[in-house]
Amino acid sequence: MDSEAHSEQAIVAALTHIIAHELDVRIPEQDIDPKLPLLEGGLMLDSMVLFELIAKIEERYAVSFPTEDLRTEYFANLEVLAGHVAAMRGSKS
Incomplete structure (x- = not known):
């Protein structure tokens, strides 16, 4: 497994945790x-x-979603969102 895929998997896991435990939603982590x-x-x-x-x-990943970058396709699902976050992190280095 390459580091990019591993990084995206780690981001998916973190986003799943955030949704289940840090947002005002009632969705158990195992159901996400x-x-x-x-x-x-x-x-x-x-x-x-x-x-x-x-x-x-x-806050967590030190990235910024500019207003013009808030496209709904980035929020299709957690895998797509994690890929976008990973790409934003990669473009910062």
Whole structure:
């Protein structure tokens, strides 16, 4: 397994923990599938929870989601979001 894939898996695990334990949602960690949509038809995170998640990602990973970069496709599911976070982290180095 390459380090990029490992890094994305670690980010998925961290995001899963954040959603289950740090956001105002009642979703047990074991019920969060990384392929499940974050918005409609999946975890059903609303905009307030999504913005809270973004703030926690920015704080934890020292990245920034510029307003023009808040595309819904980045929030398709945890795997896609983790890939975007990993890419943002990689572009900082």
